[in-house]
Amino acid sequence: MSPRDEFRSGVDDALLEESAEDLYEHAPCGYLSTLPDGTIVRVNNTFVEWVGKSRDALLAGTKVQTLLTIGSRIYYETHYAPLLRMQGFANEIALEVVRSDGRIVPVLVNSRQKRGPDGTPLFNRITLFDSTDRRRYERELLLARRKAEQVAKDKVALLAMLSHDIRNPLNALMGVVQLLDRGELSDQQRRFVRLLKSSSEHMLDLLNHVLDLSKAESSSFALTETPFSLRAVIDDVMSTFDEAARVKGLQLRVEVAESVPAALMGDPVAIRQILTNLVGNAVKFTSAGSVTLKVETTLIGTDGVTLAFSVSDTGIGIAPEMIDRIFNEFTQASYETAMRFGGTGLGLTITRRLLALYESSVEVHSIPGQGSTFSFSLRLPFPS
Amino acid sequence: MSGSVSKRPDVVSRNNVRVLGDGQPAMLFAHGFGCDQNMWRLVVPAFQDSHRVVLFDHVGAGRSDVSAYDRNKYATLDGYATDVLEICDGLQLSDVIFVGHSVSAMIGVLAAKREPARFKALVLVGPSPRYIDDTGYRGGFSRQDIEGLLASLDSNYLGWSSSMAPAIMGNADRPELAQELTNSFCRTDPDIAAHFARVTFFSDNREDLRFVRTPALVLQCSEDVIAPNAVGDYVHRHMPGSRLVVMKATGHCPNLSAPDETVSAIKDFIDSLP
Numbered sequence: 055m056s057p058r059d060e061f062r063s064g065v066d067d068a069l070l071e072e073s074a075e076d077l078y079e080h081a082p083c084g085y086l087s088t089l090p091d092g093t094i095v096r097v098n099n100t101f102v103e104w105v106g107k108s109r110d111a112l113l114a115g116t117k118v119q120t121l122l123t124i125g126s127r128i129y130y131e132t133h134y135a136p137l138l139r140m141q142g143f144a145n146e147i148a149l150e151v152v153r154s155d156g157r158i159v160p161v162l163v164n165s166r167q168k169r170g171p172d173g174t175p176l177f178n179r180i181t182l183f184d185s186t187d188r189r190r191y192e193r194e195l196l197l198a199r200r201k202a203e204q205v206a207k208d209k210v211a212l213l214a215m216l217s218h219d220i221r222n223p224l225n226a227l228m229g230v231v232q233l234l235d236r237g238e239l240s241d242q243q244r245r246f247v248r249l250l251k252s253s254s255e256h257m258l259d260l261l262n263h264v265l266d267l268s269k270a271e272s273s274s275f276a277l278t279e280t281p282f283s284l285r286a287v288i289d290d291v292m293s294t295f296d297e298a299a300r301v302k303g304l305q306l307r308v309e310v311a312e313s314v315p316a317a318l319m320g321d322p323v324a325i326r327q328i329l330t331n332l333v334g335n336a337v338k339f340t341s342a343g344s345v346t347l348k349v350e351t352t353l354i355g356t357d358g359v360t361l362a363f364s365v366s367d368t369g370i371g372i373a374p375e376m377i378d379r380i381f382n383e384f385t386q387a388s389y390e391t392a393m394r395f396g397g398t399g400l401g402l403t404i405t406r407r408l409l410a411l412y413e414s415s416v417e418v419h420s421i422p423g424q425g426s427t428f429s430f431s432l433r434l435p436f437p438s
Numbered sequence: 439m440s441g442s443v444s445k446r447p448d449v450v451s452r453n454n455v456r457v458l459g460d461g462q463p464a465m466l467f468a469h470g471f472g473c474d475q476n477m478w479r480l481v482v483p484a485f486q487d488s489h490r491v492v493l494f495d496h497v498g499a500g501r502s503d504v505s506a507y508d509r510n511k512y513a514t515l516d517g518y519a520t521d522v523l524e525i526c527d528g529l530q531l532s533d534v535i536f537v538g539h540s541v542s543a544m545i546g547v548l549a550a551k552r553e554p555a556r557f558k559a560l561v562l563v564g565p566s567p568r569y570i571d572d573t574g575y576r577g578g579f580s581r582q583d584i585e586g587l588l589a590s591l592d593s594n595y596l597g598w599s600s601s602m603a604p605a606i607m608g609n610a611d612r613p614e615l616a617q618e619l620t621n622s623f624c625r626t627d628p629d630i631a632a633h634f635a636r637v638t639f640f641s642d643n644r645e646d647l648r649f650v651r652t653p654a655l656v657l658q659c660s661e662d663v664i665a666p667n668a669v670g671d672y673v674h675r676h677m678p679g680s681r682l683v684v685m686k687a688t689g690h691c692p693n694l695s696a697p698d699e700t701v702s703a704i705k706d707f708i709d710s711l712p
Contacts, residue, residue: 091689124586124587125584125586125590126590128583128587128639128663128664129472129587131662131689132470133473135694136472136473140476140479189593192593
């Protein structure tokens with residue numbers, strides 16, 4: 055016996071006698087042929103059974119679009135039919151067929167238009183798959199997505215409202231602490247007041263970050279574009295860290311290439327914030343060595359420049375598996391990090407959001423124990 | 439990049455405006471809900487030798503500038519009429535023959551009501567001033583039907599995200615090259631499409647019809663479920679001096695299914711204009 059005969063002997067005779075016609079009639083999907091206007095001219099048994107009408111009724115001038123729910127019918131007329139006419143096919147269109155007993159069957163439709171030599175449509179070939187289970191699953195997905203989006207929106211709104219409401223009494227509190235600090239106090243009272251002061255400053259810092267974040271997340275947030283001096287912004291940012299660096303014995307270095315133009319267009323507030331966040335982190339997480347801010351010109355065009363920024367430190371570094379996480383809200387590399395170094399964990403999230411507005415992003419290179427480099431590029435136009 | 443804000447919007451990029459030919463009078467073609475200016479591809483060749491033909495995409499459709507979408511502005515059809523007038527202004531069009539399909543027929547009515555001097559004539563293909571039935575008025579739909587359409591949009595856009603990717607845009611003008619896997623025409627932003635559907639199908643512009651004195655042609659298809667015969671009749675009766683032509687073409691898009699009949703009806707109308 056040849057291998058083929060051996061194979062055939064194991065197959066049921068009934069299956070071998072299945073004709074193309076049988077397959078057409080009883081395939082596990084609906085087959086239709088229609089005129090270009092939707093009039094059904096051929097239909098298989100599977101579809102006849104789905105709609106629960108007689109084949110004769112379907113072939114007596116019924117248009118396929120009349121078998122749909124009204125919502126699907128509008129979609130058919132406004133999307134499906136134009137699409138099929140223009141591109142000659144339409145794939146995976148979700149429609150709903152109404153059975154004669156009123157039950158609705160969600161279907162997925164693929165169509166091809168057969169055309170004559172001059173491009174005139176002759177007829178359409180349509181395949182319909184019952185997608186009841188799939189549609190239910192899609193609905194669940196869609197609802198879950200909507201819910202998640204709503205929750206995210208609510209969270210931002212709540213954060214903004216809370217931090218705003220907390221900031222007002224906190225400002226009053228800080229004022230009073232400042233007044234107390236000026237008065238006659240015992241050493242122990244002075245220590246208490248200092249603790250009050252540093253704790254309330256930290257709290258204000260946290261709140262400001264939360265407000266910045268919710269601003270950067272809201273869709274109405276937009277960058278301004280004014281002429282500004284990048285070198286002045288950098289000087290400003292670095293001088294705020296002079297004291298902290300001096301206390302820790304760190305060297306603060308700035309290397310701005312000569313090719314960086316004196317005046318550029320951009321949002322100085324946003325750029326200051328980005329640099330402050332990155333330099334601030336570098337100073338915070340470095341106990342010995344240096345922090346370097348470098349700016350180079352990578353491209354000079356007719357209307358602007360592309361600048362490469364990098365902030366490098368010789369600090370504790372970040373483990374590779376943590377790098378993606380540090381950009382999430384309220385995430386520091388670990389709980390211990392938060393305990394040891396403090397901070398809100400929002401700085402990098404805000405930085406990423408602001409850079410996204412410039413269609414840029416931060417890249418991180420880090421070796422644990424040796425240091426990290428955070429870099430990004432900005433395209434800034436020349437003032438006109 | 440200059441940072442200065444010009445008062446006039448850049449309509450050409452906002453609405454992806456395309457101009458063909460330079461004969462007079464100019465013709466401005468506006469597509470309806472569900473598609474983009476490709477809708478006119480079978481009709482435009484008949485006019486571009488004799489007319490300046492202007493095509494555009496509504497904001498949110500086709501290759502328009504999606505960032506120009508403003509939910510408040512486009513909360514009524516009047517926002518779209520503003521765009522039509524801005525396109526006329528930007529291209530310095532006057533004495534325009536406006537050809538609007540489906541919802542854009544009403545957008546043209548609103549534009550002509552606001553600036554009658556701008557328009558020589560209106561061609562309204564499958565117009566409906568109100569889709570939902572009302573006391574003494576039959577638009578063809580109930581509110582529930584329209585909710586059904588919105589559900590249908592959801593189902594389709596969920597599976598359609600791939601067809602909105604810019605990567606496939608390259609083939610839009612050469613359908614024979616279109617990959618047989620994605621639906622590359624009529625790309626649209628799903629959120630905007632859902633909003634446009636709501637604004638379109640919940641609109642009521644019956645009161646605006648009688649203010650328009652511009653000569654108008656109402657092109658009515660047979661068996662159009664979206665704008666049934668009775669609605670075409672209504673538009674014709676309420677627009678003084680309009681002409682009604684009922685076509686043999688069936689369905690809602692005669693500009694695609696019966697381009698020859700559509701072209702000759704529009705040509706007859708233009709020839710009859712003073």
